[in-house]
Amino acid sequence: MKYKPKLMKKIDVIIIGGGPIGIACGIEAKKRNLSYLILEKGCIVNSLYNYPQGMTFFSTSDKLEIDDVPFISNNAKPIKSEALEYYRRISDSKNLNIHLFEEVTAIKNNSEAFQIETSKSSYTAKNIIIATGFYDIPNKINIPGEQLPNVSHYYKDPHFYAHQKVIIVGASNSAVDAALEIYRKGGDVTMVIREKGIGERVKYWVRPDIINRINEGDIKAYYNSEIKEIKEGEVIINALEKTINIENDYVLALTGYKPNFDFLQKVGIEISNDEKRLPQYNNDTMETNVKGMYLAGVVCGGMETHKWFIENSRIHAPLIMQDIKLKK
């Protein structure tokens, strides 16, 4: 049941998404004395919380810092638990106005202000920032059997897969990390890779490891190959135009994720018609074609989800707040 609206006053800016960039936006709003509220559908930095248990960032910790607050890590590259600690401590120490487990479900634009509907309440705001990331919607492979319970688009932890036959679809960082971890915990790993090799963007210190494991036969890999069907206990792939049946217990389809385009379009943001599906926004201010509605963080890249990350999208927060403050 919905609560009664708590905030009848028009808020200067509502920030949708409490990821690293949503938090950065909240801090910048506060610094400029703008009234703001961050609405997050899960826990603080919900996407990061759902990343694989043992993940290591490719960035050094200084590149993940927001508002110049030092991110102290004991590692050359920080690990997930350190990042959770860092972003939680920042949001606490800055005393950010953030509502957790409150999902934004609709936005109405009535020229005067935005009306924001959530799973718990409704609000009125002069400006909106959409910083909703991309991790909620996996790129489906659209084959028979994809809905089976032994198929997942998210990888958490290798222990579960010990002594199991695991097919990993994809050859990007996520797929490679999962393949190596599962192999090292005793899983029997086969990678099915559409391209002719391991992804070029795989972390430079991990690439030689996966290539050596494949060359030595520790991990099997089918290049130029596609998974065609998943059945109970078996997967059918097309490898170099041959059909091969492989015995299988689990499939991890790690073929990437995409922003919630339906949501962006429903709120009036124009999306390019090509395969990049780029949302329309002004590079200097991050304002979209909808006046008073801004985009921040990885959501800006459309299907190019590698384009924006924490390192290079932290800057969106001050750009947006300068613009909002200027118009006030």
Ligand SMILES: Cc1cc2nc3c(=O)[nH]c(=O)nc-3n(C[C@H](O)[C@H](O)[C@H](O)COP(=O)(O)OP(=O)(O)OC[C@H]3O[C@@H](n4cnc5c(N)ncnc54)[C@H](O)[C@@H]3O)c2cc1C
């Ligand atoms: C395995 C992995 C490793 C990575 N390593 C690095 C790295 O080393 N360096 C780097 O810079 N980047 C890295 N990235 C990318 C980085 O994590 C993302 O770019 C970053 O999380 C983007 O932050 P964001 O705030 O834009 O989005 P997110 O962190 O995805 O946050 C979006 C938030 O919005 C919330 N949300 C979504 N819809 C709604 C809604 N309707 N209502 C309310 N809340 C909503 C989500 O729950 C989520 O918490 C990595 C990504 C992955 C997957």
